[in-house]
Amino acid sequence: MDSLSAMLLAFLAGFIFLYQRWSRPILWSTKLPFARKPTSTQPNTITLESSIHGVFKEPNLPPDWLVGNQTFELEKRAIFSKTWICLAHRSRFRKPGDYQSFTLAGFPLFLILSKDSEVRAFHNVCRHRAYTITKKESGTTPVLGCRYHGWSYNTFGALIKAPHFDSVPGFDKAQNGLFQISAFTSGSGFVFVNLEVAMTVGPPDVGPLDAFAGRGGLATRDTSPWVAGEVIEGTFNWKLGVKLLHLDTQRLEKGVAPAPWLANLISRFQGRQESCALFPTTSVATIHGTRWWYMVNLLPLAPEKTVVRCDLHCSEPASKAQVDKAMEKLMLLLQENVREIEVEYRTLTDAARDTHMPSASKKSEDHRTAILDRLQDHVKLEKAQGSQIHPAMRKRRENPQFEQAEQLCQSLDCVASAGVDISSKALAW
Ligand code: FES
Incomplete structure (x- = not known):
């Protein structure tokens, strides 16, 4: 090896060393402040990852941990009703009226992307009789019209049209917009x-994610647009799905467009x-060594059904075939x-039904412990209050004028879409 090659190699090694010193601490340092019990207010990057440093103790799991409605209902109240949950990336919404539905x-x-370029979130239920507002899983529309009686809402969730109610004295459109959900x-x-609903918590702590x-x-x-999205419906309890949050994508690396050689080399050293x-x-x-994420x-x-949603992005132009x-x-x-x-899931639920959990990865164990902590905290609150606490529940409308108008609506037989089923399920939320 001549001296020029040796110098080049030394330079490259030094560059990689410095790059590692600069970049790795950004990620790793973010773990340490989170190596503690999470609060109920923040999305927790690290609940899953802190296990690398933490000490795990086996939690006492409820008997219906993976199968029971009671536990699932408690999870809805204790976790999904009051935790910041990351659902999408802003690049998914390109023009006003772009929307994506979730359950x-x-x-x-x-x-939905409102006309002021903010992404807003709404309960997908009409304020009239709770029929589903969006017609598809995703789409674009400047006006969200309910098929049942024609109430229409704009991209800010405001009620802009309510046939048969417009002329009812005391009926206030401003009080009948879609129920908005806090979004960040x-x-x-x-x-x-x-x-x-009460939003007693501050915004989510997004520092680690942004880093x-x-x-x-x-x-x-x-620079990193959304390019595709798909869902899979799985027959398993969501708490078993942690593995899907930590996929090993090694085998995908060669199958998709590679990054420039230097970035690829550096990422391998990292x-x-x-x-x-x-x-x-x-x-x-x-996806390691590529520009896909x-x-x-x-x-x-x-309790036994989980939808897995996957959205793909690419930080450099990609053809449809590549996508x-x-x-x-x-x-x-x-x-x-x-x-x-x-x-x-079948093995665990068919065999013993005593929910004896086999040893799992540290990430899974930490995830399980974090869930259990949230459930126990919420149960304590409910015990103190003496009743169940539903943080996402909205108050029913108590408005005599509305009831009057509703009776009028029924007497006029204003059911525009006869045969459309408004199930009691839709109102259960
Ligand atoms: S207009 Fe939506 S349920 Fe009646």
Whole structure:
């Protein structure tokens, strides 16, 4: 080896060393402040990851931990009704009226880009009789019209048309807009929602996530657009799905467009820490050595049903063929993991039904402990109050004029879509 080559190699080694010193602490230092019991107010990047340093103790699990309605209902009240949950990235919404619907632990809701370029969240139920507002899982519309009696809302959730009610004395459109849900968009474009009505908590702590996004080059919606999204419905309890938040994407690396050689080389020296898990059900991850990154959301439907949503992004221009290929490979990997979890779920629930949990990874154990902590904290609050606490519950309308108008509506037989079923389920929230 001549001296020029030796110098080049020394320079490269020095560069990589310095790069590691600068960049790795951004991610690792964010773990340490979170290596503690999480509060109920913040999305917790680290609940899942702090296990690397933490000490695990086996929690006492309720007997119906994976199968019971009672535990699932408690999870809805204690976790999904009052925790900041990351659901999407701002780049998913390109023009005003773009929306995406979700069902999160039984709460139908949707995100929409309002005309002022803010992403807002609303319960996906009409204020008249709670029929579903959005017509598709995702789409674009400047006006959200309810099919049942024609009430219409704009992208800010305001009621703009209410046939048969407009002329009713005392009927106030301003009081009958969609129920808004608190939403927050982080500096790097991650959209969080919190269903708690009282909103006693501050905004989510997004520092670790934004730092991860900056390090991974995911920083803004303009440089890292959403390119595709798909869902898988799995037959398993959402608490078993932690594995999906920490996929090993190693085998995908060669299948999708590689990054420039230097970035690829550097990333290999950095190790494989390429994901950021957000309590309770989200992770953001890069596909190692590429410019692709993705978000996985676990959306509990019932004790034994979980929807796995995956959204793919790319931080450099990609052709449709490249997007299709990357998405196909990612979904194949997810499906394999979902099937494994389904088998595990069947084994656990069919065999003993005593929910004896086998030893799991430290990440899974920490996740389980964090969930249990939240449940126990909420149960304490309910015991102190002497009744169940439903942080996301809205008050029923108590308005004599509305009731009068409703009777008028019924007498006029204003059911525009006869045969459309308004199930009591839709009103259960
Ligand atoms: S207009 Fe929506 S339920 Fe009547």
